[in-house]
Amino acid sequence: MWQRMGRRCRPPILLILALLLGQFALGMVANLDVAFPSPLPPSESLPWAFAHSLVVPLHILLGVLLLLASLATSELAGAYALNATFEQGLRTAG
Numbered sequence: 001m002w003q004r005m006g007r008r009c010r011p012p013i014l015l016i017l018a019l020l021l022g023q024f025a026l027g028m029v030a031n032l033d034v035a036f037p038s039p040l041p042p043s044e045s046l047p048w049a050f051a052h053s054l055v056v057p058l059h060i061l062l063g064v065l066l067l068l069a070s071l072a073t074s075e076l077a078g079a080y081a082l083n084a085t086f087e088q089g090l091r092t093a094g
Contacts, residue, residue, distance in 0.1 A: 012073040019066040026059040 034053050036045055049056040 009073060009077050012069060012076060016066065016069050016073060019062060019069060023059065023062045023066055026055055026062060030055045030059050 030053070033055055034049055036048065040048060
């Protein structure tokens with residue numbers, strides 16, 4: 001019963017791992033590539049980064065995709081575990 005959940009959750013987990021690797025790589029590139037000018041006020045740093053680098057918006061987009069994929073995977077695993085627990089309860093009661 002739990003092996004089916006493992007097979008069912010494997011592709012989303014591999015997607016999350018790939019997104020994490022991409023997020024790590026983009027974060028490293030952003031740290032090396034984006035250099036803020038020193039007189040820049042903090043309120044203008046994010047618009048400046050969006051205007052002068054493609055890496056920062058991609059890093060943010062990948063982070064949002066990572067959040068959505070992890071939430072979907074946890075819902076998938078939780079729904080399957082709830083269903084498996086309900087089926088187990090029916091077997092022991094019946």
